[in-house]
Amino acid sequence: MVKITKPIDNPKEVFETCISNFRDEVFKSKLKSVGTYIESEANSYDANASLNNLSSIPQQTNVNGIISVDDMKKVYEQKFVKKGQPGRKYYEKLRLSAKNNICPLCNQRTVTTLDHVLPKTLYPSFSVTPFNLIPACADCNKIKDIYTPLSPQEEILHPYYDDISSQQYLYAKFDERIPISIDFYITSSNPQTMLEKRLQKHFELFKLNKLYTANAAEELSNIQYRLKRLFVSSGENGVKEYLQEEFESRYENNKNSWQTAMYKVLSESDWFCNGGFGIE
Numbered sequence: 457m458v459k460i461t462k463p464i465d466n467p468k469e470v471f472e473t474c475i476s477n478f479r480d481e482v483f484k485s486k487l488k489s490v491g492t493y494i495e496s497e498a499n500s501y502d503a504n505a506s507l508n509n510l511s512s513i514p515q516q517t518n519v520n521g522i523i524s525v526d527d528m529k530k531v532y533e534q535k536f537v538k539k540g541q542p543g544r545k546y547y548e549k550l551r552l553s554a555k556n557n558i559c560p561l562c563n564q565r566t567v568t569t570l571d572h573v574l575p576k577t578l579y580p581s582f583s584v585t586p587f588n589l590i591p592a593c594a595d596c597n598k599i600k601d602i603y604t605p606l607s608p609q610e611e612i613l614h615p616y617y618d619d620i621s622s623q624q625y626l627y628a629k630f631d632e633r634i635p636i637s638i639d640f641y642i643t644s645s646n647p648q649t650m651l652e653k654r655l656q657k658h659f660e661l662f663k664l665n666k667l668y669t670a671n672a673a674e675e676l677s678n679i680q681y682r683l684k685r686l687f688v689s690s691g692e693n694g695v696k697e698y699l700q701e702e703f704e705s706r707y708e709n710n711k712n713s714w715q716t717a718m719y720k721v722l723s724e725s726d727w728f729c730n731g732g733f734g735i736e
Contacts, residue, residue: 457563457658457664457712458615459616460590460591460615461553461616462616463553467585468492468494470543470584470585471491471584473543474532474535475487475535486523487531489522490522497582501574510574510611511605511608516579516580516581523580524580525577528580531543532583551567551591559593560590560615561590561600561612563710563712564714570592571590571596572588573590573612575603590615599661600612605657613655618654620712624707625643625655625711626712627642627720627721632727634732640668640669640714640717644656671714687731695729695730696723700723702723703722
């Protein structure tokens, strides 16, 4: 749920760099013959992604009737991902593009791999297209697997094309009872906007409520001692002021982080600020 800078490397150049050291000249020539087609498909991808219309791109069983899915998997796995191979420099460049090395899909776990937005088994033309490859954590990569949107509202957020940084969409709630369990949700208009529908799909697909709830529980445990001391020295107002400052700091950094949502809902709860965090 975080935007990152879209890669500028030319898809045809990336593809031709990857295949440059295949020893089988016949196979290499065959691959090279689809370079222009791959560039054209990449341009179409770019245009559709900019319009939130990746779902309109038809699935493929080959590349221009010449190169098989397995052949493109070989290009990706042997020449793009593998260390020491000519395409590896692009792999590293993409993997390191995430801010603070944090997965842009969940905005929580560490990047360990690249994820194909449109899976390479169903869209082989985009196997090494830079803007179809995003840095991701292992969990998000595994959860998403070969998920393929069938309509625009089913498209997850694309870190290279979607930017939600100007408005808060992620919020939190909890029941006023101990122990506290914080749940997270995506706010919705009535009717829902297209972006809200996509955010909801993204939130549900990657099971972000479960992830954020667990993180919030740990955060609550970490700050409980400080809250108790603040309550003893400054009462409810001292606790509220601390939580409000924490919210404002996180809001300024990322309006849609789970921390922003958590500190907002806690700071607005008189029950919590008046000792709902647990006083011995």
